[in-house]
Amino acid sequence: MTTKTEAAAALAGDTDGKAEDTLRITDSRTGETYEIPIVDGAIRSLDLRQIKTSEDDFGLLAYDPAFMNTASCRSAITYLDGDLGVLEYRGYPIEQLAEHSTYLEVAYLLVHGELPTAAELATWTHEIKTHTFVHENVKSFIQGFRHDAHPMGMLLGSIGALSTFYPDANQIHDPANRAIQTIRLIAKMPTLAAFSYRHNMGQPYVYPDNDLEYAGNFLGMLYKMTELKYQPDPRLAKALDVLFILHADHEQNCSTSAVRAIGSSGVDPYSAIAGGIAALYGPSHGGANEEVVRMLLRIGSKENIPDFIAGVKAGRERLMGFGHRVYKNYDPRARIIKKACDDVFEVTGVNPLLDIATELEKIALGEEYFVSRSLYPNVDFYSGLIYQALGMPMAMFPVMFAIGRTSGWIAQWLEMVQDSEQKIARPRQIYTGERNRDYVPLAERG
Numbered sequence: 001m002t003t004k005t006e007a008a009a010a011l012a013g014d015t016d017g018k019a020e021d022t023l024r025i026t027d028s029r030t031g032e033t034y035e036i037p038i039v040d041g042a043i044r045s046l047d048l049r050q051i052k053t054s055e056d057d058f059g060l061l062a063y064d065p066a067f068m069n070t071a072s073c074r075s076a077i078t079y080l081d082g083d084l085g086v087l088e089y090r091g092y093p094i095e096q097l098a099e100h101s102t103y104l105e106v107a108y109l110l111v112h113g114e115l116p117t118a119a120e121l122a123t124w125t126h127e128i129k130t131h132t133f134v135h136e137n138v139k140s141f142i143q144g145f146r147h148d149a150h151p152m153g154m155l156l157g158s159i160g161a162l163s164t165f166y167p168d169a170n171q172i173h174d175p176a177n178r179a180i181q182t183i184r185l186i187a188k189m190p191t192l193a194a195f196s197y198r199h200n201m202g203q204p205y206v207y208p209d210n211d212l213e214y215a216g217n218f219l220g221m222l223y224k225m226t227e228l229k230y231q232p233d234p235r236l237a238k239a240l241d242v243l244f245i246l247h248a249d250h251e252q253n254c255s256t257s258a259v260r261a262i263g264s265s266g267v268d269p270y271s272a273i274a275g276g277i278a279a280l281y282g283p284s285h286g287g288a289n290e291e292v293v294r295m296l297l298r299i300g301s302k303e304n305i306p307d308f309i310a311g312v313k314a315g316r317e318r319l320m321g322f323g324h325r326v327y328k329n330y331d332p333r334a335r336i337i338k339k340a341c342d343d344v345f346e347v348t349g350v351n352p353l354l355d356i357a358t359e360l361e362k363i364a365l366g367e368e369y370f371v372s373r374s375l376y377p378n379v380d381f382y383s384g385l386i387y388q389a390l391g392m393p394m395a396m397f398p399v400m401f402a403i404g405r406t407s408g409w410i411a412q413w414l415e416m417v418q419d420s421e422q423k424i425a426r427p428r429q430i431y432t433g434e435r436n437r438d439y440v441p442l443a444e445r446g
């Protein structure tokens with residue numbers, strides 16, 4: 001019998017060489033038994049490598065397409081319990097942060113690990129406000145996009161291009177350098193997002209107004225026309241700020257995993273976060289809020305809901321904004337967004353799609369198909385209705401998600417860069433293709 005080695009114990013973080021809990025595995029191919037340490041409810045996949053059928057066997061792999069059951073890092077940023085519907089940033093419940101905090105304070109919390117003191121918050125806010133401008137050349141290349149380019153595509157391209165404006169950002173092991181890129185990314189993301197919007201509208205780009213708060217300044221860059229000073233409605237600015245808080249982080253989701261994987265190569269954070277934006281662009285992730293509104297428009301009226309639900313149950317389509325890889329309960333962010341809807345609609349008037357959405361949610365939650373699969377509304381089910389009420393076209397919805405998620409991507413990137421256990425991300429594969437074929441000249445191929 002092969003028992004746990006000291007090396008395996010050290011890997012598992014056991015200083016005295018004894019793991020509290022172990023997994024005993026018997027390999028039916030060889031009859032060998034192995035003791036694999038269990039730490040924090042996990043085994044190390046590398047511990048499986050010792051399980052071999054012969055000396056020259058590579059060793060057992062863990063096969064996990066889409067990383068359904070693989071922890072890729074240790075993280076102290078976001079806690080999520082999908083069964084109970086719990087979400088905490090650095091230990092603080094999302095409900096309390098949404099009610100009492102601001103997006104910039106939450107960004108500080110995610111990045112630094114603690115809530116700031118009043119002085120720390122003032123400095124952080126000042127730094128972010130004074131880095132909101134982008135180089136004039138950035139304007140020129142955004143102008144180079146087609147008039148109808150998707151704003152998410154423009155955001156993705158322009159954030160990636162920022163790395164060429166800050167070539168020193170590749171000094172990722174210098175803490176002072178990381179700190180300034182962190183500020184720049186949070187500060188400039190809304191500016192680039194708003195420029196993309198104005199480009200689609202054929203309107204002149206609006207420079208940031210550093211007298212305004214983060215969300216209010218963003219609204220100004222979207223909507224300011226001839227007025228000397230744009231004054232955002234405080235209720236709309238607050239609702240937008242809450243949406244940024246709700247989207248700020250969500251542990252190892254698709255786009256964050258992309259940021260970490262790309263960043264693990266040692267590339268600068270602008271390039272890594274451009275990869276995060278690309279991942280968020282997809283309809284199964286940040287593009288879902290856009291798809292929800294398209295779906296509601298297609299349903300058109302409450303009377304058509306039963307037909308639509310029948311189509312979903314028959315597998316002809318999905319109920320967008322429902323379901324989540326991790327939440328098997330009501331997404332706590334969806335609850336808070338429903339409240340933000342009321343605040344926004346008080347100012348803008350009710351979005352007529354709200355009635356259809358509310359009825360759709362009610363009917364779906366009473367249907368066995370959704371209940372048995374634990375499909376509940378996720379953060380995207382109602383957020384699109386708010387963005388639409390704020391006057392944004394659907395193509396801007398994933399862009400809004402990206403602005404909020406920027407602080408989370410950076411916090412996760414910072415954690416990854418400083419984690420001594422991390423290396424370049426490089427999964428294994430199970431090869432299923434041909435082997436040892438001889439090249440056939442073109443003339444001889446059938």
Ligand code: ACO
Pocket residue numbers: 283284285286288312317318319320321322323324325326373375378379380
């Ligand atoms: N509508 C109808 N059926 C659904 C839905 C849905 N929205 N989501 C899942 N299901 C069904 C699947 O068909 C499957 O049924 P089956 O067991 O009979 O085959 C079962 O529920 C499990 O679904 P999976 O696709 O295996 O779940 P997974 O964890 O892979 O997918 C996802 C999660 C992508 C979010 C999915 O629920 C979905 O497509 N939802 C709609 C898109 C959406 O709202 N995305 C936003 C996610 S939140 C975010 O990114 C911020």
